[in-house]
Amino acid sequence: MNAEDLAQEHIRSLSPYAAGFQPQGDGWTKLNTNESPYPPAPGVAAAINGELDRLHLYPDPTSSGFRRAVARHCGIGEDQVIVGNGSDDILNLLVRVFGGPGRLTGYTIPGYSLYPTLIAMGGGEGWAIEFDRSMTLPVASIVASATQLFFLTSPNAPTGVVFANALISEVLRSYPGILVVDEAYADFSGENAAALLADHPNLVITRTLSKSHGLAGLRVGYGLASPGVIDLLDRVRDSYNVNRLSQAAALASIADQNHFKANLARVLKTRETCSTFYRDLGWFVYPSSTNFLFVEPRDGSGRTGPGVSESLFEFLMAKKILVRRFPSHALTSGFLRFSVGADSEMRILNQAVQSWLRKE
Amino acid sequence: MNAEDLAQEHIRSLSPYAAGFQPQGDGWTKLNTNESPYPPAPGVAAAINGELDRLHLYPDPTSSGFRRAVARHCGIGEDQVIVGNGSDDILNLLVRVFGGPGRLTGYTIPGYSLYPTLIAMGGGEGWAIEFDRSMTLPVASIVASATQLFFLTSPNAPTGVVFANALISEVLRSYPGILVVDEAYADFSGENAAALLADHPNLVITRTLSKSHGLAGLRVGYGLASPGVIDLLDRVRDSYNVNRLSQAAALASIADQNHFKANLARVLKTRETCSTFYRDLGWFVYPSSTNFLFVEPRDGSGRTGPGVSESLFEFLMAKKILVRRFPSHALTSGFLRFSVGADSEMRILNQAVQSWLRKE
Numbered sequence: 056m057n058a059e060d061l062a063q064e065h066i067r068s069l070s071p072y073a074a075g076f077q078p079q080g081d082g083w084t085k086l087n088t089n090e091s092p093y094p095p096a097p098g099v100a101a102a103i104n105g106e107l108d109r110l111h112l113y114p115d116p117t118s119s120g121f122r123r124a125v126a127r128h129c130g131i132g133e134d135q136v137i138v139g140n141g142s143d144d145i146l147n148l149l150v151r152v153f154g155g156p157g158r159l160t161g162y163t164i165p166g167y168s169l170y171p172t173l174i175a176m177g178g179g180e181g182w183a184i185e186f187d188r189s190m191t192l193p194v195a196s197i198v199a200s201a202t203q204l205f206f207l208t209s210p211n212a213p214t215g216v217v218f219a220n221a222l223i224s225e226v227l228r229s230y231p232g233i234l235v236v237d238e239a240y241a242d243f244s245g246e247n248a249a250a251l252l253a254d255h256p257n258l259v260i261t262r263t264l265s266k267s268h269g270l271a272g273l274r275v276g277y278g279l280a281s282p283g284v285i286d287l288l289d290r291v292r293d294s295y296n297v298n299r300l301s302q303a304a305a306l307a308s309i310a311d312q313n314h315f316k317a318n319l320a321r322v323l324k325t326r327e328t329c330s331t332f333y334r335d336l337g338w339f340v341y342p343s344s345t346n347f348l349f350v351e352p353r354d355g356s357g358r359t360g361p362g363v364s365e366s367l368f369e370f371l372m373a374k375k376i377l378v379r380r381f382p383s384h385a386l387t388s389g390f391l392r393f394s395v396g397a398d399s400e401m402r403i404l405n406q407a408v409q410s411w412l413r414k415e
Numbered sequence: 416m417n418a419e420d421l422a423q424e425h426i427r428s429l430s431p432y433a434a435g436f437q438p439q440g441d442g443w444t445k446l447n448t449n450e451s452p453y454p455p456a457p458g459v460a461a462a463i464n465g466e467l468d469r470l471h472l473y474p475d476p477t478s479s480g481f482r483r484a485v486a487r488h489c490g491i492g493e494d495q496v497i498v499g500n501g502s503d504d505i506l507n508l509l510v511r512v513f514g515g516p517g518r519l520t521g522y523t524i525p526g527y528s529l530y531p532t533l534i535a536m537g538g539g540e541g542w543a544i545e546f547d548r549s550m551t552l553p554v555a556s557i558v559a560s561a562t563q564l565f566f567l568t569s570p571n572a573p574t575g576v577v578f579a580n581a582l583i584s585e586v587l588r589s590y591p592g593i594l595v596v597d598e599a600y601a602d603f604s605g606e607n608a609a610a611l612l613a614d615h616p617n618l619v620i621t622r623t624l625s626k627s628h629g630l631a632g633l634r635v636g637y638g639l640a641s642p643g644v645i646d647l648l649d650r651v652r653d654s655y656n657v658n659r660l661s662q663a664a665a666l667a668s669i670a671d672q673n674h675f676k677a678n679l680a681r682v683l684k685t686r687e688t689c690s691t692f693y694r695d696l697g698w699f700v701y702p703s704s705t706n707f708l709f710v711e712p713r714d715g716s717g718r719t720g721p722g723v724s725e726s727l728f729e730f731l732m733a734k735k736i737l738v739r740r741f742p743s744h745a746l747t748s749g750f751l752r753f754s755v756g757a758d759s760e761m762r763i764l765n766q767a768v769q770s771w772l773r774k775e
Binding site: 057058059061062063066067069071072074075077079085088090091092093094095099100103104106107108109110111112113114115116119140141143144147151152153154155156158169176178203204232233256257265269270271272273274280281283284286287289290291293294295296298299300301304 | 417418419421422423426427429431432434435437439445448450451452453454455459460463464466467468469470471472473474475476479500501503504507511512513514515516518529536538563564592593616617625629630631632633634640641643644646647649650651653654655656658659660661664
């Protein structure tokens with residue numbers, strides 16, 4: 056008997072999602088998974104310590120304290136919020152409810168590369184719409200797609216380009232499915248889609264505390280939607296999906312808006328400086344509304360392309376500088392994605408880039 | 416447009432799992448969800464504090480430190496272990512891989528009541544096999560069932576009865592599907608099925624740190640199986656399912672076997688004393704291999720049954736003593752489940768039971 060033969064066919068043929076490399080040792084300049092270089096709010100450690108004598112007790116199953124704080128922060132009802140073990144948890148629930156066998160789920164290329172994996176896990180079909188280099192939102196293609204669910208990363212990953220609410224509204228007005236606006240990076244942008252929730256019951260917004268709140272290690276994200284959609288997502292949610300320490304930490308983090316805004320300002324300042332640095336080298340850099348830069352390396356001879364970006368990637372890796380490349384698609388294969396780290400980390404990166412330029 | 420109409424049919428008709436009531440205020444004697452009354456190992460708090468300056472970094476995606484420790488503890492390979500956000504996470508992954516549309520998944524009544532919810536979430540069919548009051552394992556019925564996946568809680572919940580390895584082997588030898596032995600409570604028993612893994616690639620064991628390790632608030636569980644089955648489960652696992660603090664805490668907890676064994680001994684001693692107390696009242700009490708007692712209350716007039724157990728449940732609830740009842744099935748509706756708490760909590764419970772007896 057071969058136990059593996061008992062698995063569902065679509066699982067046996069599934070390629071697992073490739074998460075960014077997470078080195079566990081020291082000495083790395085880690086600019087590959089868009090973590091915050093700054094510590095979370097000081098209240099976070101205190102909140103975690105305040106829970107240590109209750110570790111033996113199950114957490115609040117609906118994360119109600121944090122849920123209430125998010126609702127207040129966004130000016131919506133508590134019944135419009137669901138809290139997840141990272142926003143990946145919410146994305147997974149969305150596929151379980153609105154995707155599945157015999158259903159078509161849309162996403163864009165480029166976009167967050169987890170979507171096609173989640174769709175395949177659920178046994179549904181994926182429908183990819185490709186951006187061209189201008190990164191103009193293909194409103195008509197989304198609206199005309201036969202999908203029941205569509206994932207749009209805005210600001211987009213890995214390009215960093217944000218889509219204006221005016222365009223998202225245009226999709227929502229005509230698209231007959233559920234549009235998920237994945238706002239993992241929206242805190243770094245001037246724009247987010249929360250104001251559109253009131254008029255569009257088919258809008259779902261997902262967010263994470265992993266990036267702008269500096270809490271990637273804790274796995275907290277949330278979804279915003281109409282109460283009816285939240286109720287459906289709740290039915291497939293694990294009863295205790297977010298643990299006691301993560302709930303307490305998330306609540307403390309969202310409560311300290313001063314710390315949050317100060318860190319945000321530092322990231323935006325560094326992003327600006329680095330954008331200028333790479334543009335001054337003559338590189339194409341997408342306008343970033345995130346905490347990363349998507350750059351098209353140009354070598355000393357003025358060449359660009361997949362070979363050039365790979366050469367720089369390997370050069371940086373040899374110096375223990377981790378960045379991210381996306382070799383599987385023509386639009387992204389000539390680029391690299393650099394997380395916006397601390398100024399000291401960006402100096403290490405930029406100096407390494409200059410060494411590479413001299414070497415090439 | 417009604418967004419809810421876009422959901423998959425089996426999700427729209429899903430009844431969500433009813434988790435045990437988790438009161439967030441003080442003053443409760445909480446004996447309803449089998450949490451440990453004792454603090455976790457002292458090293459747990461230190462391990463959590465040791466991670467506080469790395470909260471901004473993603474956790475190890477495969478929980479490799481804890482996974483290695485579990486493998487060593489169980490005398491199996493690291494590739495035979497998967498770590499979950501509670502063992503519920505692993506149970507969910509099992510249904511995603513081996514359940515699903517057009518498939519039949521088995522479970523027993525009574526048993527952990529999450530299984531039918533997970534099966535329904537996955538769009539598959541459930542196949543329940545009912546125990547009779549003797550709680551004899553229906554080996555032939557399991558083997559003859561047309562299921563591809565079967566969940567067996569051993570020790571059983573909510574009765575507390577353990578099934579001997581000899582019987583589980585008998586199932587494994589002839590059952591052509593995946594047998595999941597859910598050992599959430601096995602630490603409280605003299606028996607567990609780990610030794611059967613070597614000979615049976617169709618055996619999966621799930622365990623949790625929520626009960627015997629006193630870490631319900633942290634959500635850590637694990638699964639043990641053949642490398643091929645673990646690989647399949649890993650494909651549908653969220654990349655960062657267990658957060659940084661939970662991984663560190665779990666590792667510290669499993670490393671301190673002295674603390675673990677001391678707490679276990681206290682639970683077993685209290686369980687013994689309480690079993691005797693209820694048997695001395697003339698109540699039927701299942702032999703418990705867990706940290707709870709499943710008792711059949713008998714009122715002052717010698718009556719038993721659903722009305723009697725409900726009367727005691729309500730009486731206790733009014734005194735802020737939380738226990739659990741299982742009214743949906745004839746075999747369990749006349750019973751109540753009492754978690755084995757600290758001796759002081761059991762005194763409060765036992766005194767309340769005596770008041771109820773005088774009142775009835």
